[in-house]
Amino acid sequence: MCTVTAVLIADQADSFVTRALPQIDVTYGGIAGDRHFGLTKRAGVRESMYPRGTEIFNRRQITVVSDEECAAVAEALGVPEIRPEWLGANVVVRGFPDLTRLPNGSRILFPSGAGLLCEGENQPCRHPGDVIQSHYPDVSKLSARFVEHAQRRRGIICIVERPGVITSSGEATVVVYED
Amino acid sequence: MCTVTAVLIADQADSFVTRALPQIDVTYGGIAGDRHFGLTKRAGVRESMYPRGTEIFNRRQITVVSDEECAAVAEALGVPEIRPEWLGANVVVRGFPDLTRLPNGSRILFPSGAGLLCEGENQPCRHPGDVIQSHYPDVSKLSARFVEHAQRRRGIICIVERPGVITSSGEATVVVYED
Numbered sequence: 001m002c003t004v005t006a007v008l009i010a011d012q013a014d015s016f017v018t019r020a021l022p023q024i025d026v027t028y029g030g031i032a033g034d035r036h037f038g039l040t041k042r043a044g045v046r047e048s049m050y051p052r053g054t055e056i057f058n059r060r061q062i063t064v065v066s067d068e069e070c071a072a073v074a075e076a077l078g079v080p081e082i083r084p085e086w087l088g089a090n091v092v093v094r095g096f097p098d099l100t101r102l103p104n105g106s107r108i109l110f111p112s113g114a115g116l117l118c119e120g121e122n123q124p125c126r127h128p129g130d131v132i133q134s135h136y137p138d139v140s141k142l143s144a145r146f147v148e149h150a151q152r153r154r155g156i157i158c159i160v161e162r163p164g165v166i167t168s169s170g171e172a173t174v175v176v177y178e179d
Numbered sequence: 180m181c182t183v184t185a186v187l188i189a190d191q192a193d194s195f196v197t198r199a200l201p202q203i204d205v206t207y208g209g210i211a212g213d214r215h216f217g218l219t220k221r222a223g224v225r226e227s228m229y230p231r232g233t234e235i236f237n238r239r240q241i242t243v244v245s246d247e248e249c250a251a252v253a254e255a256l257g258v259p260e261i262r263p264e265w266l267g268a269n270v271v272v273r274g275f276p277d278l279t280r281l282p283n284g285s286r287i288l289f290p291s292g293a294g295l296l297c298e299g300e301n302q303p304c305r306h307p308g309d310v311i312q313s314h315y316p317d318v319s320k321l322s323a324r325f326v327e328h329a330q331r332r333r334g335i336i337c338i339v340e341r342p343g344v345i346t347s348s349g350e351a352t353v354v355v356y357e358d
Contacts, residue, residue: 028218028236039207039218049286049354050294050341057207057340059296104283104356105299107228115229117238120284120356161236162229175228177283177299 002095004110005067006084007168010035016088017131020168024090026114027163030061031090037061046123059119064108065089065155066099076149079136086131089155091116091166096174100153105177107161114164118177119157124150181274183289184246185263186347189214195267196310199347203269205293206342209240210269216240225302238298243287244268244334245278255328258315265310268334270295270345275353279332284356286340293343297356298336303329 008018011033030037041058043050050056065084070092074082084092093099093108106118129146136142187197190212209216220237222229229235244263249271253261263271272278272287285297308325315321 049288050292054292054341056294057296057338059338059340109228113229113233115235117236121358159236159238161238162233179300 002066002093002172002174004091004166004168004170004172005094006089006092007166008085008090008092009033010088010090016127018085018088018090020085023165023167025163025165026062026116026160028160029058030160034090036063045125059159060122060157061160062090062116062158063088063122063155064091064093064099064116064158066096067092067094068097069099069153069155072153073146073150077132077139077142077145079132079139079142082132086135087128087154093172098153100155102156102174103177103179107175107177108158109173109175110164110166111170112164112166113162114160114166115162116158117161119159121152122155122157124154128154181245181272181351181353183270183345183347183349183351184273185268185271186345187264187269187271188212189267189269195306197264197267197269199264202344202346204342204344205241205295205339207339208237209339213269215242224304238338239301239336240339241269241295241337242267242301242334243270243272243278243295243337245275246271246273247276248278248332248334251332252325252329256311256318256321256324258311258318258321261311265314266307266333272351277332279334281335281353282356282358286354286356287337288352288354289343289345290349291343291345292341293339293345294341295337296340298338300331301334301336303333307333 007024029039043054129143133142186203208218222233308322312321
């Protein structure tokens, strides 16, 4: 069991930065209106086994981070905080240690019946580091240091397995995939 | 790199048993006409975290087995062979040891451009054991023994990540997910 502390959407023009909402409605493909919404996506650098731009199934529908891991990365970088918005997070949880280590195939279940299927670690890239840098202009090299220090604690990507509402507070149940 | 040795479809009434075809056309959701085709499915015993019958995303679109693992299970059961048809397999490969241990998130890529995304071990249940038993009526307790001896070598389930044709012979490339 863990707690949801925020839900967010990436619906601002030309930005992956998210903003908090009272609730989000997840459906097959993600959150309607979010920049990562869709049952398919274009292959990018993270799917380099396909030609760039190829239409493929979208397994990066929802981004989940934990308060604890955000705090740990902030501490490692020497900054007061890293807000989930800056990471483009859609769901923030608290009380599940090592969220990023959650095995692929695990589920996060919500009281509405909504269920997310873990598709693995969201490997850190420079873009959130750039956003973090913009908030702390006096701290050096945050973009590159983010990529290094956020390994294995930048959260996970998920597919929507069962549609439903996720509210900005409430419980969630984690069902760990057993190999 | 491994080799495809058969492709098959489950299109016979009231049976999960598959039959070989010269090629299959995989698209989002699986193989049209196959009993497991669909972007969604009804939750069953394998998805006991959801109420039975709930519509959920279908991560069991395609079943892949290996010749080597089929042979190993046959040997363990003391029968001459276990045909992929009896396991409801859609794709059979040879030359990739321990297919069932392939980590979730790995890809199997085909010359047409088609790509399958591994969603984990296909945990053995009694139904294929019953089919095996029907082919070897003189060997005792095959149904139950199949469940025991097919653990970790009954193959994997996959999502279609990129549509395309998979032919009954040819090469395939495995991209192992790195944690």
